[in-house]
């Protein structure tokens with residue numbers, strides 16, 4: 639059974655950079671945390687935050703990951719790095735995924751052994767004409783029949799790419815069917831959740847979809863970058 643905490647706000651604790659890993663039971667769910675980005679003025683350096691991976695939205699994603707350490711067994715954050723395609727990883731897992739869009743951020747941690755990708759967008763974000771250009775025949779039929787919206791198809795495809803650690807240039811290689819998707823010879827499970835604020839969140843894993851627990855969170859804004867490998 640999914641748990642959805644709504645509306646955002648309420649008595650939420652902030653999370654600091656020194657994450658204490660409490661003993662937790664073996665993780666069997668996907669845990670998702672979402673947040674509205676704090677106002678830039680409340681978040682000091684890096685001043686510009688313009689470089690990819692170092693700005694306010696990236697640090698909010700990391701703060702959400704830190705918040706997830708309450709539910710998931712996470713390694714020390716000093717081990718975080720990005721692989722050659724930019725996917726952030728712990729060397730020995732668990733896999734996690736960060737997404738941000740239009741003033742909101744989300745982070746999801748997968749159970750051990752799973753790969754995960756998420757994509758967060760406003761519900762009306764994708765333009766149908768643009769999505770049709772990257773859609774296969776069955777996907778076009780699903781759009782025409784109203785089975786999926788353009789944003790749902792786009793987010794499902796992008797979340798598959800993120801689970802695979804691939805990049806947008808490969809999006810035409812993602813084939814989406816009801817509840818499953820194929821990419822680069824692998825099968826993925828996908829689903830959408832609608833967490834409020836007019837947002838849609840696609841969640842993709844490379845195995846059977848586990849239960850998903852999703853909550854809004856007030857992230858600490860002073861989360862430092864974990865190490866130089868993050869800053870590119």
Ligand SMILES: CC(C)(COP(=O)(O)OP(=O)(O)OC[C@H]1O[C@@H](n2cnc3c(N)ncnc32)[C@H](O)[C@@H]1OP(=O)(O)O)[C@@H](O)C(=O)NCCC(=O)NCCS
Nearest residue numbers: 691696722723724725726736737738757800803804805806
């Ligand atoms: C992955 C990708 C599709 C995400 O698109 P986006 O519009 O930035 O969307 P989102 O906000 O949903 O995701 C951004 C987050 O995804 C994560 N991410 C970045 N690259 C990723 C990848 N290849 N796979 C999985 N996750 C990735 C990061 O956490 C990033 O946030 P951060 O930079 O703040 O840490 C896009 O960044 C991409 O195509 N990356 C690959 C680029 C590439 O191939 N680079 C090779 C040379 S560096």
